[in-house]
Amino acid sequence: MGRLLSEAVKLSSKEAKSWLERETGSLLAPIHSKAQKLLKEMRKALESLSEVSKMLLENSGKEIEKRNMKTYGRARALNKLAKLFVDRMRQIKIPEKVTYDSFHDFVQETQRAFLVTDVDIRNYFPHISPFFILDRRKFQVVFEKAKESLKELNNFLTKEYVKIKTLEDTFQLVEKLQTLEQQLTNFKEQKTKSESEEAQLSKTIAETRQKTDKLKAQGSLGQLNKIDNQIEALNSELKQRLQHLQKPFVKLQSLALHGEGSGLTPEEISKLNQYIDKPFEAFTSEEPNHPLLNQILKKLSVLMTQDKLKLKPEKTRKAEQLIQTIFSQNSLADLHQRSLNALSSQKQLSMSPEVAETEKHLSMLKTQLEELERKKKVVEGERVTFEQVCSETVEKIKNQKSDIEKNILAATNKRIRIE
Numbered sequence: 001m002g003r004l005l006s007e008a009v010k011l012s013s014k015e016a017k018s019w020l021e022r023e024t025g026s027l028l029a030p031i032h033s034k035a036q037k038l039l040k041e042m043r044k045a046l047e048s049l050s051e052v053s054k055m056l057l058e059n060s061g062k063e064i065e066k067r068n069m070k071t072y073g074r075a076r077a078l079n080k081l082a083k084l085f086v087d088r089m090r091q092i093k094i095p096e097k098v099t100y101d102s103f104h105d106f107v108q109e110t111q112r113a114f115l116v117t118d119v120d121i122r123n124y125f126p127h128i129s130p131f132f133i134l135d136r137r138k139f140q141v142v143f144e145k146a147k148e149s150l151k152e153l154n155n156f157l158t159k160e161y162v163k164i165k166t167l168e169d170t171f172q173l174v175e176k177l178q179t180l181e182q183q184l185t186n187f188k189e190q191k192t193k194s195e196s197e198e199a200q201l202s203k204t205i206a207e208t209r210q211k212t213d214k215l216k217a218q219g220s221l222g223q224l225n226k227i228d229n230q231i232e233a234l235n236s237e238l239k240q241r242l243q244h245l246q247k248p249f250v251k252l253q254s255l256a257l258h259g260e261g262s263g264l265t266p267e268e269i270s271k272l273n274q275y276i277d278k279p280f281e282a283f284t285s286e287e288p289n290h291p292l293l294n295q296i297l298k299k300l301s302v303l304m305t306q307d308k309l310k311l312k313p314e315k316t317r318k319a320e321q322l323i324q325t326i327f328s329q330n331s332l333a334d335l336h337q338r339s340l341n342a343l344s345s346q347k348q349l350s351m352s353p354e355v356a357e358t359e360k361h362l363s364m365l366k367t368q369l370e371e372l373e374r375k376k377k378v379v380e381g382e383r384v385t386f387e388q389v390c391s392e393t394v395e396k397i398k399n400q401k402s403d404i405e406k407n408i409l410a411a412t413n414k415r416i417r418i419e
Helices: 002-006 013-066 072-091 100-128 133-159 161-217 219-241 243-257 266-277 279-284 291-305 313-329 333-350 353-412
Strands: 009-011 416-418
Touching: 009 013, 013 072, 013 100, 013 133, 013 161, 013 353, 013 416, 072 100, 100 133, 100 161, 133 161, 161 219, 161 353, 219 243, 219 279, 219 333, 219 353, 243 266, 243 291, 243 313, 266 279, 266 291, 279 333, 291 313, 353 416
Parallel strands: 009 416
Antiparallel strands: none
């Protein structure tokens, strides 16, 4: 015993079924043979019961046709009851393949049918008396024999067949295991296909992005992008240069909006608003030497001297120092000219046929890229799903193998390991 329990037979799922048939044949064959024999006897009993039910139906029908008022009502009652018996027997299906479960279900179904029939006999047969007494006795004799056959089936089921139920279940578990393994193979193939498709899409996306970057960096469009970067840098430089005027400008704007003597003309107020919201646009739309800005700065300087803007001393000092530098050194002239030159170059390149053609090509690449990324997202979702399904199936296979090994050990006292 100790040696048998310590040595596990290693089997594949394909080998498990044939091994199980060899090892359990001596246990299963006699039970299955007896089950088939009992079902054959039960089939004959049900056929006899069906025939005798039809006999009741025919005889009661003949009596109904006679229109004998003495027996008519009872004949109608028996005829109706006989139809129920015939239909009930017809609905009982004997299993084609004998297993514990099919045998059990058949016994349960037949017991329910016989139980209802017993109730019908007790309820209706007394009301039919004293007529059809021979027919009723014949039916009851056949019915009692059928009940005895059913009792024998139920005893066999509960005392003998139940002992091999675990082995029969194990055969089903082996079949389910093989199905799960085939499913796992299919899922892995689908996962591999998704991974390959995802990799190909990633490669195509990378290539498309490289094409896009190359087009943006070459030719007139490349020059245009460089100029765009220059303009952005000039914009940042202007903001840096004018940072100490930002707060005074806001105070001056507030003064002008409330009509408290800012001294600004409508044109200057409009330009001031523009310098606050879009300083680069305001700056580059100025004439050479930015005359409107200079006018605003002069009036700003006067108002700060008069302390009408209510600025902190430090902010006032930095603003006045910056204004002085702008007037004395014309410090914004070079920045103004460079900005105008950059905008001029930007305008010329933007209108060139080469840039238009390149941008058209870029638009097409963008559309392609969006479609590729959409497809990749779908494939990624499929790959994740297959990975999850594979993981779940592997766990099911593991549990199925464990159940088979436990069942065989319990039923045969032999240890196996399914690999």
